[in-house]
Amino acid sequence: MFYDAVEVASRDELAALQTEGLRRTVATCLASPFYRRRLGALGVGPEDFNSPLDIRKLPFTTKDDLRAGYPDGFLCQPREDFIRLHVSSGTTGAPTAVFYTANDVAAWANLVARCMHAVGLRRGDVFQNMSGYGLFTGGLGIHYGAERLGCLTVPAGAGNSKRQLKLLRDFKVDGVHIIPSYALHFGQFLRQEGVDPADLGWRFALIGAEPHTERTRRRIEEVLGLKAFNSYGLTEMNGPGVAFECAAQAGMHVWEDAYLAEIVDPQTGAPLPDGETGELVMTTLGRDGMPLLRYRTRDLTRFIPGECACGRTHRRLDRITGRTDDMIIIKGCNIFPMQIEQVLMAMPEVANNYLIELYQENDMDQIRVKVEVRDEVFAAAAPTLAGLHKRMVARLRDEVLVTPAVELVRAGSIPAAEGKAVRVEDHRLLEPA
Ligand code: ADP
Ligand code: ZN
Numbered sequence: 001m002f003y004d005a006v007e008v009a010s011r012d013e014l015a016a017l018q019t020e021g022l023r024r025t026v027a028t029c030l031a032s033p034f035y036r037r038r039l040g041a042l043g044v045g046p047e048d049f050n051s052p053l054d055i056r057k058l059p060f061t062t063k064d065d066l067r068a069g070y071p072d073g074f075l076c077q078p079r080e081d082f083i084r085l086h087v088s089s090g091t092t093g094a095p096t097a098v099f100y101t102a103n104d105v106a107a108w109a110n111l112v113a114r115c116m117h118a119v120g121l122r123r124g125d126v127f128q129n130m131s132g133y134g135l136f137t138g139g140l141g142i143h144y145g146a147e148r149l150g151c152l153t154v155p156a157g158a159g160n161s162k163r164q165l166k167l168l169r170d171f172k173v174d175g176v177h178i179i180p181s182y183a184l185h186f187g188q189f190l191r192q193e194g195v196d197p198a199d200l201g202w203r204f205a206l207i208g209a210e211p212h213t214e215r216t217r218r219r220i221e222e223v224l225g226l227k228a229f230n231s232y233g234l235t236e237m238n239g240p241g242v243a244f245e246c247a248a249q250a251g252m253h254v255w256e257d258a259y260l261a262e263i264v265d266p267q268t269g270a271p272l273p274d275g276e277t278g279e280l281v282m283t284t285l286g287r288d289g290m291p292l293l294r295y296r297t298r299d300l301t302r303f304i305p306g307e308c309a310c311g312r313t314h315r316r317l318d319r320i321t322g323r324t325d326d327m328i329i330i331k332g333c334n335i336f337p338m339q340i341e342q343v344l345m346a347m348p349e350v351a352n353n354y355l356i357e358l359y360q361e362n363d364m365d366q367i368r369v370k371v372e373v374r375d376e377v378f379a380a381a382a383p384t385l386a387g388l389h390k391r392m393v394a395r396l397r398d399e400v401l402v403t404p405a406v407e408l409v410r411a412g413s414i415p416a417a418e419g420k421a422v423r424v425e426d427h428r429l430l431e432p433a
Helices: 011-029 033-042 052-057 063-068 102-119 137-149 161-170 180-192 214-224 337-345 382-400
Strands: 082-087 097-101 126-129 152-154 175-178 204-208 227-234 239-245 252-254 259-264 278-284 295-301 328-330 333-335 350-361 364-373 405-410 424-426
Touching: 011 033, 011 052, 011 259, 011 278, 052 259, 082 102, 082 137, 097 102, 102 137, 102 204, 102 227, 102 239, 126 137, 126 161, 137 152, 137 175, 137 239, 161 180, 175 180, 180 204, 180 214, 180 350, 204 214, 204 239, 214 227, 214 337, 227 252, 328 350, 328 364, 333 337, 337 350, 337 364, 337 382, 364 382, 382 405
Parallel strands: 126 152, 126 175, 175 204, 204 227, 350 424, 364 405
Antiparallel strands: 082 097, 227 239, 239 252, 259 278, 278 295, 328 333, 350 364
């Protein structure tokens, strides 16, 4: 029933595994120039860690630390022991590089296989990876996991919907990995082609790599005619396979034998009690090549209290609501793009894409939301559109507390990204004050 016995280890067993992993990781870290300096200055060593909570003795590692150590200031093994590297997507600035030894690559593939098994995929299933290959971890990371599980794996890569559809049909695909924004786009494509998704016979989509709301997930399930599972990961923690939904679809189990996860107050760094939302901080527990201690992911989430119906004991993370650095401040109000997505995806008239634009007018920061609406709505009489516009402005204002400008546009007119969707365009610095 489970892929790895450790998925149902008792909490005490997990704590013991984490303590052991933490000690080993601290010992390994002493080989990297960055951590040797850090840990040396603190005067701590492996023997100072006797419970997972002792992690709090350590300072955080930040994305800026990684950038400063770029490219190889964090390596803990001889250069010739490394067989792979990946570079993060660079969504929020200069990318960072992560290096893997053969052991790291094998352990990572095993974690991804575990995730895919938890969703319901099995050896012998056909799996199509519809995300970009190359430096992005969603390509090779998912690919090796699928092979490890024993799936016939189709390395389709991103984009080219026509070819994707042909592959899905020709090879009778059971499951796919797809970025949520592209999943919606692909749903629209199927509709245009007159394809009934039920005829495809596929059952599972792993969706991740970018924030999305519960409503977006439900839409994806509807337009693709399958079950969609939230998949969380980041390059600094290998890539995909860090936390994953099981068949219960009630939060993402974070694999606590491989990672030590904490939620902290993003301002003060103080640990938050279970159930409260804050910044996710992660430590690798089994990585040889480039272990990281208390890495600040900048992703906002919380631990879901209580136990999961599936029986797995690893705690669950709630959906990521955004990044600490994608908060928009307009007229003194804090706005996260996901609040806007939540409102829009709840409106049946809305099609699949939207774009938030920030600009200046009369020396004031302003926000405009461009929203694609369904063809039949767009073609409706002017009063229908005006009514929709009015309702949308009101609902957005209720959610974000400022009144946005709203522009309704034809479905398909906002370019769909093949990789991570760009949700916000900031024109404030480009326009004269
Ligand atoms: P970058 O940080 O440059 O985008 P990565 O490709 O490593 O580089 O992406 C990891 C990030 O993607 C995470 O830190 C998170 O912000 C986002 N992400 C990944 N999976 C999910 C998910 N399931 N839900 C929300 N956000 C996600
Ligand atoms: Zn579960």
